[in-house]
Amino acid sequence: MKKNAAASSALSTEIAGIKFQNPVMTASGTFGYGMEFGGYTDLNRLGAVVVKGLSLKPRAGNPGPRIVETPGGMLNAIGLQNVGVEVFLKEKLPLLKGLKCRVIANIFGETIEDYAELAKRLDNAEGLCAVEINISCPNVKKGGIVFGTDPIEAARVVHAVRRSTGLPVITKLSPNVTDIKVLVRAVEDAGTDAVSLINTLTGMAVDVERRRPVLAMSTGGLSGPAIRPVAVRMCWEAAKAARTPIIGMGGIVTASDALEFIIAGASAVQVGTASFIDPDAAVKVAAGIADYVKRHKTTVRELIGSLKTG
Amino acid sequence: MKKNAAASSALSTEIAGIKFQNPVMTASGTFGYGMEFGGYTDLNRLGAVVVKGLSLKPRAGNPGPRIVETPGGMLNAIGLQNVGVEVFLKEKLPLLKGLKCRVIANIFGETIEDYAELAKRLDNAEGLCAVEINISCPNVKKGGIVFGTDPIEAARVVHAVRRSTGLPVITKLSPNVTDIKVLVRAVEDAGTDAVSLINTLTGMAVDVERRRPVLAMSTGGLSGPAIRPVAVRMCWEAAKAARTPIIGMGGIVTASDALEFIIAGASAVQVGTASFIDPDAAVKVAAGIADYVKRHKTTVRELIGSLKTG
Amino acid sequence: MKNRIERLCEITHNKEVSSSYFRIGLKWQTPRIAPGQFVMLRVTDSLDPLLRRPFGIYNVIDAAGKASLRGTGIELLYKVVGRGTRILSLKKPGECVDVLGPLGNGWPLPRLLSSGKNRWGRHDKIIMTGGGMGIAPLYLLAKKIKTGVVLFGGKGRAEAGLTKAFKGHKIRIATEDGSVGKKGFVTELLKEELGPDSAVCACGPVGMLKAVAALADDAGVDCYVSLESSMACGIGACLGCAVKSGAHGAAANRDYRMVCSDGPVFLSRDIDWEAL
Amino acid sequence: MKNRIERLCEITHNKEVSSSYFRIGLKWQTPRIAPGQFVMLRVTDSLDPLLRRPFGIYNVIDAAGKASLRGTGIELLYKVVGRGTRILSLKKPGECVDVLGPLGNGWPLPRLLSSGKNRWGRHDKIIMTGGGMGIAPLYLLAKKIKTGVVLFGGKGRAEAGLTKAFKGHKIRIATEDGSVGKKGFVTELLKEELGPDSAVCACGPVGMLKAVAALADDAGVDCYVSLESSMACGIGACLGCAVKSGAHGAAANRDYRMVCSDGPVFLSRDIDWEAL
Numbered sequence A, B: 001m002k003k004n005a006a007a008s009s010a011l012s013t014e015i016a017g018i019k020f021q022n023p024v025m026t027a028s029g030t031f032g033y034g035m036e037f038g039g040y041t042d043l044n045r046l047g048a049v050v051v052k053g054l055s056l057k058p059r060a061g062n063p064g065p066r067i068v069e070t071p072g073g074m075l076n077a078i079g080l081q082n083v084g085v086e087v088f089l090k091e092k093l094p095l096l097k098g099l100k101c102r103v104i105a106n107i108f109g110e111t112i113e114d115y116a117e118l119a120k121r122l123d124n125a126e127g128l129c130a131v132e133i134n135i136s137c138p139n140v141k142k143g144g145i146v147f148g149t150d151p152i153e154a155a156r157v158v159h160a161v162r163r164s165t166g167l168p169v170i171t172k173l174s175p176n177v178t179d180i181k182v183l184v185r186a187v188e189d190a191g192t193d194a195v196s197l198i199n200t201l202t203g204m205a206v207d208v209e210r211r212r213p214v215l216a217m218s219t220g221g222l223s224g225p226a227i228r229p230v231a232v233r234m235c236w237e238a239a240k241a242a243r244t245p246i247i248g249m250g251g252i253v254t255a256s257d258a259l260e261f262i263i264a265g266a267s268a269v270q271v272g273t274a275s276f277i278d279p280d281a282a283v284k285v286a287a288g289i290a291d292y293v294k295r296h297k298t299t300v301r302e303l304i305g306s307l308k309t310g
Numbered sequence C, D: 001m002k003n004r005i006e007r008l009c010e011i012t013h014n015k016e017v018s019s020s021y022f023r024i025g026l027k028w029q030t031p032r033i034a035p036g037q038f039v040m041l042r043v044t045d046s047l048d049p050l051l052r053r054p055f056g057i058y059n060v061i062d063a064a065g066k067a068s069l070r071g072t073g074i075e076l077l078y079k080v081v082g083r084g085t086r087i088l089s090l091k092k093p094g095e096c097v098d099v100l101g102p103l104g105n106g107w108p109l110p111r112l113l114s115s116g117k118n119r120w121g122r123h124d125k126i127i128m129t130g131g132g133m134g135i136a137p138l139y140l141l142a143k144k145i146k147t148g149v150v151l152f153g154g155k156g157r158a159e160a161g162l163t164k165a166f167k168g169h170k171i172r173i174a175t176e177d178g179s180v181g182k183k184g185f186v187t188e189l190l191k192e193e194l195g196p197d198s199a200v201c202a203c204g205p206v207g208m209l210k211a212v213a214a215l216a217d218d219a220g221v222d223c224y225v226s227l228e229s230s231m232a233c234g235i236g237a238c239l240g241c242a243v244k245s246g247a248h249g250a251a252a253n254r255d256y257r258m259v260c261s262d263g264p265v266f267l268s269r270d271i272d273w274e275a276l
């Protein structure tokens, strides 16, 4: 599949001044550090790879079972296992050098200082185009608070990260809130350059024979096609309230799914759980968007937020 | 399938002093006024029928399309079409007379006075065992506020209904909130006798060819198996916080699904969307629970909240 | 108390009759069926796709092969348009599908058949007008109304192939590409056939039904249309399949009609065509 | 850049070999396969069930029917336990399934085969111990380690039927109901066979593996176990299939191993058996 310059620019999108060759990224935690998929898909055909959430220190994660399938989705309670920011910078990021797709680091901490420190370490990293802040992980209860459900705490995290890095900052929101618009405004006021959503919905599965939760941690994050209608709705609400670009995700499997988000207002999308089913899913989504754009004689930029209501 | 007295009492459950022959009810809005299913299932084998949400005046509902299928679920924006409380009492309720299952009326209003007035009209209705208050419908935006997402407004509704009827009051909660426990406490403090959850999650589907929402009302309520993990989690959280009995629902298709809720803390369950796929679904769920109870030599009452964690 | 029918029916045949159009036969000791009634099929027992799919009853098969409204099996005619119909098209004879039905009202046979001898004193000529897949429920109607005329409109040859079964009836065809019959829309044929004594029974895409209804209205004759809508339950419980009723319609407090239980056949003037 | 293998493979056969146990053949110009590796199958293209299902590679079929590790097809041996395996069992020859693999490490053949001549100076006797369905990945291993002994433990006759293919190998069987071979657990047989020069390769239920590992530990010999875990991706990306590593295990900052990419075969002392 060769793309000429015109077609490729019809697919490109821009977020916080960064240009992406197409609007399809991989979602954090579903694509490892990128190279895991190297043999199964063409990373050069992605808009960006968002790597597994990084913490200051390596983290071992939660005991198993960590995942369970649910109707049209899955629950996970990985516990944010990761190699830590230092190993990432030394061993993982360099492997992605020279690829046409961009790389975004996803970070999380247990304190605001953690977030700030992480942002600082990533600041001058070669090959990173942006930092995505995960304030919405429902699995780690340490410290007690879930930053992402409290607009004030969310704003404090964003503010701290904003001051610690020159990289564009994307804030990733949790769907487990009454009003997503309040969170969008809070993180925008705190200086985020873009908003991504949705992270997983908190859920639970019970093993009725053993009368125990299936997951060792009791609850986990629900992802996959099952959550897509909630994700599209929240993206639409967020896009209407936002001044900054929106990156939409939640249950995207096909190009048509991705287009729902883009038409509802997302400047880019992320493919998560679908990569488990088909490691080539994100590339196929990008190819399908290219077909749609050609068939409808339009561009991705024209499609963003083109939803007609009423 | 004959049930002897022992088996039947092993299945029975109690909510607000009312005894139900088994813990399986039909969910409001998914079972009409009961008789629609008369030819397809044996109403006598249900714990209770919860009828379509009633308002003071008949309501025409929303324009179509009102429903759309989604992965493992569906969105609906019926707009609470109903015959109104008077027609219900005169024409619908009497048809259910003489059945072994109980009948619960589900009500909603646009003002607190509406709710109070509705509760009053139903107060002496023969054949009703309880009133379920829908404070969580995401479809009707009239008046601006969604009672179910604001603990203070929710409490006001419950308080008003509580004062207007001698019937046990069940308050049905919305899942579209940051912390379900806050709502549970608010409606309990206001005097509800039981809590039912979850109502639908707000969602949206986009027709990418027409670049329009599929539903005429743009958004709708997501129901069906897709939402079950969220529903089980919320029931579990609610049950831990609650002093009153919980009625669990959201995506129940099989007896095993229902048992997830019961083990997580629900005293009864409601079957919703599944009745569209199989009009006999709720009865099959009840039969499956009977099998489980027999196989495990236990009772429904023992199963309630028997989840072991940690 | 459980007496209506929802059951696993064995597939007797499932053949592609024309490109992407299939005819499926289901073993089913049917109750009496009215032409225009439909069934809801569950095409999979997975949760995706989740909901049943509605299909008009195309034919009733009785032991003697006669045009009975009661039989030992039914046939459906369907087009593969999405996942549900694709799954259905892959099913083999001997496999079973879960059938809920017969559902809906169907065309008002007694009223239509009384042709001129009843108090309405018209309906001497029943014009059955089908567009594309909309021809399906008209077959059973045509079997009963032998004297009527069948008009068919379709895109081209593939769709026109659906009319083969109608030989023995007076049938006229229009195709958009002119490959079979008259070139143009079926409404052209309808204009030629419509008279003051006609009644129209129509099924097809909304655009076509709208045009047919307008013509019938102008001619001052009754027009019964069979509508489609997204459905979840098929039995009047979910209120999902609503269509708006027109000025002549139901009581003011009941602005919407359910396609599944009030329909799928409606008198065209009871429908608010603007809202469709 | 896209060079690893994920593709639609045609089913050549899919037969019930024993009650609810099936053997399926898939056409696949395989890369070199290590005994103990597995594949992830997508059994449906519906979204329910959503995830792929892991299955050990039971056999590699090469043109000449030889015990090659490279071939024109593979066979899997599976038991119907839920929806995914039921859907798989209904598939007919000629249909295709989407296969991702080969995945995981497999047993360390070179180390095992060097039997006594290597610097570890032991492994003169490889004891392959399978419990129930756990026999599947041992077949390919046994084909390569002709001198080894195969021990099988199962519930009864149906499961013991799985060992038929192993004729030509030294095989001993224990069944819980005593219907075939020795009555009791496979660990009884293992106790009899274990010697200071043995190495153990085992696959089966966790309880059995735990007991096998304990016996091997007591005897001071290497024990390689193949573990199972819930999996989403199969390629080390989701971190869903973690098992806790034991005291002798990996670095402190890496408490968990991924069954799909670090395993499924682990040295038993690298596993924290308490946490399983």
Ligand SMILES: Cc1cc2nc3c(=O)[nH]c(=O)nc-3n(C[C@H](O)[C@H](O)[C@H](O)COP(=O)(O)OP(=O)(O)OC[C@H]3O[C@@H](n4cnc5c(N)ncnc54)[C@H](O)[C@@H]3O)c2cc1C
Residues within 6 Å of the ligand: C038, C049, C053, C054, C055, C056, C057, C076, C077, C078, C079, C080, C081, C082, C083, C084, C085, C086, C133, C136, C137, C227, C228, C229, C230, C231, C264
């Ligand atoms: C009362 C009634 C009778 C019907 N009779 C027949 C019949 O005899 N033969 C036949 O082939 N079809 C008939 N239909 C339409 C049939 O139900 C749909 O084509 C079918 O449900 C599509 O299922 P799917 O999973 O293949 O498509 P989906 O994957 O659900 O959808 C694929 C595409 O088809 C469109 N679509 C979905 N449902 C409908 C619908 N109800 N009407 C029109 N377009 C739709 C969708 O918008 C989408 O673009 C009837 C519908 C109704 C309501």
Ligand SMILES: Cc1cc2nc3c(=O)[nH]c(=O)nc-3n(C[C@H](O)[C@H](O)[C@H](O)COP(=O)(O)OP(=O)(O)OC[C@H]3O[C@@H](n4cnc5c(N)ncnc54)[C@H](O)[C@@H]3O)c2cc1C
Residues within 6 Å of the ligand: D038, D049, D053, D054, D055, D056, D057, D076, D077, D078, D079, D080, D081, D082, D083, D084, D085, D086, D133, D136, D137, D227, D228, D229, D230, D231, D264
């Ligand atoms: C590396 C690996 C290799 C495997 N090799 C084989 C093999 O060669 N042959 C074979 O038959 N099976 C094998 N399995 C197990 C197989 O993957 C499961 O039996 C299968 O995924 C079940 O799918 P299902 O949809 O039928 O069951 P589900 O509907 O998903 O579950 C049904 C029941 O099976 C249980 N179950 C689900 N997954 C597993 C699992 N991974 N292990 C044990 N129980 C499970 C569930 O808890 C549930 O009780 C292997 C698993 C792994 C991880």
Ligand SMILES: Cc1cc2nc3c(=O)[nH]c(=O)nc-3n(C[C@H](O)[C@H](O)[C@H](O)COP(=O)(O)O)c2cc1C
Residues within 6 Å of the ligand: A027, A028, A029, A030, A052, A053, A054, A076, A078, A080, A106, A133, A134, A172, A198, A199, A200, A222, A223, A224, A225, A227, A249, A250, A251, A252, A270, A271, A272, A273, A274, D238, D239, D240
């Ligand atoms: C196994 C798994 C691990 C995840 N880990 C992270 C993570 O580390 N950081 C993060 O921000 N989101 C994480 N997510 C959330 C996804 O990035 C995404 O927001 C969510 O899965 C919804 O998209 P999907 O439905 O396409 O998967 C994870 C999701 C899954 C399924």
Ligand SMILES: Cc1cc2nc3c(=O)[nH]c(=O)nc-3n(C[C@H](O)[C@H](O)[C@H](O)COP(=O)(O)O)c2cc1C
Residues within 6 Å of the ligand: B027, B028, B029, B030, B052, B053, B054, B076, B078, B080, B106, B133, B134, B172, B198, B199, B200, B222, B223, B224, B225, B227, B249, B250, B251, B252, B270, B271, B272, B273, B274, C238, C239, C240
């Ligand atoms: C078509 C439809 C109509 C509904 N109408 C009502 C209603 O009138 N009142 C109400 O409280 N809940 C209503 N609900 C919500 C259900 O009662 C139930 O809470 C929800 O569907 C989740 O359960 P389920 O996944 O089993 O369907 C409706 C749901 C559907 C699908």
Ligand code: FES
Residues within 6 Å of the ligand: C230, C231, C232, C233, C234, C235, C236, C237, C238, C239, C240, C241, C242, C258, C259, C260, C261
């Ligand atoms: S489909 Fe449910 S009311 Fe018509």
Ligand code: FES
Residues within 6 Å of the ligand: D230, D231, D232, D233, D234, D235, D236, D237, D238, D239, D240, D241, D242, D258, D259, D260, D261
């Ligand atoms: S299954 Fe995803 S890491 Fe092992």
